[in-house]
Amino acid sequence: MSSSSPFSIADLSVHYGTRLAVRDVNLDIEPQRITAIIGPSGCGKSTFLRCLNRMNDLVPGASVSGKVLYYGEDMYGPNVDAAAVRHRIGMVFQKPNPFPKSIYDNVAYGPKLHGSRKGLDDVVEEALTRAALWEEVKDKLKSSGLSLSGGQQQRLCIARALAVHPDVLLMDEPCSALDPIATARIEELMIELRQDVTIVIVTHNMQQAARVSDTTAFFTVEVGDEGGRTGTLIELGETKTMFSTPTDERTHNYITGRFG
Amino acid sequence: MTELRKAFHEELDGVRASVIRLGAMVTELIPRGTASLLDADIEATARILASDDEVDDLSLDIEDRCYVLLARQQPMASDLRSIMTAIRLTGELERSADLVMNIAKATRRLHGLTIDPKLRGLIARMSDQAQRLFMSAIDAYADANADLGAAIDDMDSRLDDLHAEFIRTIFAVYSTNGNGAGGDLPAAVQLALVGRYYERLGDHAVNVGEHTVFMVTALRAEHLGAERARLRALEQEASGVPPSADDDR
Numbered sequence: 023m024s025s026s027s028p029f030s031i032a033d034l035s036v037h038y039g040t041r042l043a044v045r046d047v048n049l050d051i052e053p054q055r056i057t058a059i060i061g062p063s064g065c066g067k068s069t070f071l072r073c074l075n076r077m078n079d080l081v082p083g084a085s086v087s088g089k090v091l092y093y094g095e096d097m098y099g100p101n102v103d104a105a106a107v108r109h110r111i112g113m114v115f116q117k118p119n120p121f122p123k124s125i126y127d128n129v130a131y132g133p134k135l136h137g138s139r140k141g142l143d144d145v146v147e148e149a150l151t152r153a154a155l156w157e158e159v160k161d162k163l164k165s166s167g168l169s170l171s172g173g174q175q176q177r178l179c180i181a182r183a184l185a186v187h188p189d190v191l192l193m194d195e196p197c198s199a200l201d202p203i204a205t206a207r208i209e210e211l212m213i214e215l216r217q218d219v220t221i222v223i224v225t226h227n228m229q230q231a232a233r234v235s236d237t238t239a240f241f242t243v244e245v246g247d248e249g250g251r252t253g254t255l256i257e258l259g260e261t262k263t264m265f266s267t268p269t270d271e272r273t274h275n276y277i278t279g280r281f282g
Numbered sequence: 283m284t285e286l287r288k289a290f291h292e293e294l295d296g297v298r299a300s301v302i303r304l305g306a307m308v309t310e311l312i313p314r315g316t317a318s319l320l321d322a323d324i325e326a327t328a329r330i331l332a333s334d335d336e337v338d339d340l341s342l343d344i345e346d347r348c349y350v351l352l353a354r355q356q357p358m359a360s361d362l363r364s365i366m367t368a369i370r371l372t373g374e375l376e377r378s379a380d381l382v383m384n385i386a387k388a389t390r391r392l393h394g395l396t397i398d399p400k401l402r403g404l405i406a407r408m409s410d411q412a413q414r415l416f417m418s419a420i421d422a423y424a425d426a427n428a429d430l431g432a433a434i435d436d437m438d439s440r441l442d443d444l445h446a447e448f449i450r451t452i453f454a455v456y457s458t459n460g461n462g463a464g465g466d467l468p469a470a471v472q473l474a475l476v477g478r479y480y481e482r483l484g485d486h487a488v489n490v491g492e493h494t495v496f497m498v499t500a501l502r503a504e505h506l507g508a509e510r511a512r513l514r515a516l517e518q519e520a521s522g523v524p525p526s527a528d529d530d531r
Contacts, residue, residue: 229356265358267500277358279287 026093028053028190028220029074034088036069036078042246043069047088047255049239056212056221058235058261060228062281065241066253067224071192074222075111076104109136112183116195118175120167120182125150125159128167128178132186145185153181154211173204180211184219191215193223197230209234228277231261238264240273290355293347297368298424300344304375305420305490307337308382309413312483315385316409319476320402322393330386337379344372360497367497371423371490378416378486381479388476395469398455404448408480411441415487422491428498434491435503441484448477 029051036044044066051057051074059067069078076097078084090097097107109132120128129146133139146163150156155177159170167178176196183191193212197205212221212234225231231238238261243251257270268274275281311333318326348365351357357365397405415437422430456470492503 228358232358266362268359274359278361279284279290 030091032089039083055236057237058231061241065243111190112188126163149181149185309416311382312413315382341376412483419487419490431491431494438484445481
């Protein structure tokens with residue numbers, strides 16, 4: 023465990039009520055890298071991702087055990103404010119979910135909420151520029167965010183997340199509702215953002231993980247004696263290695279399509 | 283497994299079977315080429331040259347199928363290595379068949395010449411050894427046996443020795459000072475080339491073995507050499523001495 027890693031995760035388990043959804047995850051997430059989380063449906067990869075910014079707090083009945091250290095600090099410690107955590111750790115979801123507000127207000131929402139009203143125009147322009155959307159929307163900042171195309175809406179959501187200058191961006195299948203061209207733009211954007219933001223992406227698209235990520239974590243689902251399905255981390259490694267010579271046979275079978 | 287993915291893996295097996303068949307074709311061509319040369323059988327030569335078309339046809343078929351698999355299935359890990367290896371082996375085997383064609387064509391070039399018995403014996407032994415190397419290399423591939431694949435390189439030194447002896451014998455037989463055939467320079471050169479074809483066949487069998495090692499282990503024989511070169515470059519950088527080709531002597 024190193025305090026220079028954005029995340030050091032030890033023995034992390036998640037229950038939904040009595041059901042064990044994710045079991046004993048141990049891994050470090052390195053800074054300024056893209057870490058992809060892959061695995062079949064039900065393997066707990068989204069649940070795991072939501073542990074990284076305490077989004078599971080919002081799920082009734084969810085409980086988290088083990089340690090999630092954020093730069094060495096226990097993210098689930100008694101004095102930690104979950105909202106402050108989410109300020110540092112942004113999230114982008116599967117379906118673009120802009121607020122039914124103007125493009126400008128979507129991006130300005132976070133900074134305003136966190137009390138910064140000065141230089142909002144600059145903040146909005148910077149965030150939209152970093153999200154590679156500025157050129158397309160600079161003349162219609164007052165238009166509704168919902169008037170944009172799907173790919174643009176997703177980049178708007180990324181701009182909204184970037185506006186509060188997070189250290190980490192969590193992405194939960196950010197391209198699954200997008201066409202290949204919009205997907206390629208988001209992937210390029212991820213590569214650019216990596217220079218100053220640590221990115222963790224959950225993806226169903228293995229080619230996407232192979233293309234954009236530096237590190238890949240493979241989760242799978244195990245069926246217990248009583249039929250309960252529990253996700254767990256099988257293997258973590260350099261993406262290059264994971265897609266060429268994975269160590270675990272389950273990883274190999276998954277990436278070569280010998281599953282099910 | 284989904285039906286689509288199952289079909290993909292069946293097609294991979296099919297490609298592998300075709301590569302094995304191609305390897306068997308080349309292995310069988312070697313003694314035929316040698317027999318046409320030693321028996322001075324011009325008709326056999328013509329039949330062998332026709333067989334090359336079948337080799338080319340199967341080679342193209344394998345490459346086309348690999349190309350489609352790469353384009354449509356985005357293979358990963360061992361599947362990807364399997365396809366890469368099929369493509370590389372096809373190149374090695376196709377070229378090996380061409381070498382056998384060259385041996386067969388030498389039948390025409392050497393027609394009317396009586397080959398010295400000692401040279402005939404060495405040609406027969408080089409042919410046997412080349413065939414044995416191909417059998418082992420194709421076995422290694424068929425069984426995904428990396429140990430056997432890696433062993434072909436050592437086995438090839440036997441063929442290299444025979445080749446060296448063959449060249450020495452050509453010198454002895456065709457030397458103008460000796461008691462042998464003397465002076466027939468065109469025949470000496472043709473025979474030396476024939477010896478070279480067998481020696482090259484051995485090298486291609488070694489490559490088949492090495493590609494098989496890569497398919498099974500993801501390691502290549504060249505990794506060791508490449509690693510030595512990197513270390514040498516690092517040492518030279520550290521000592522400030524410009525790189526030289528003689529440093530490892």
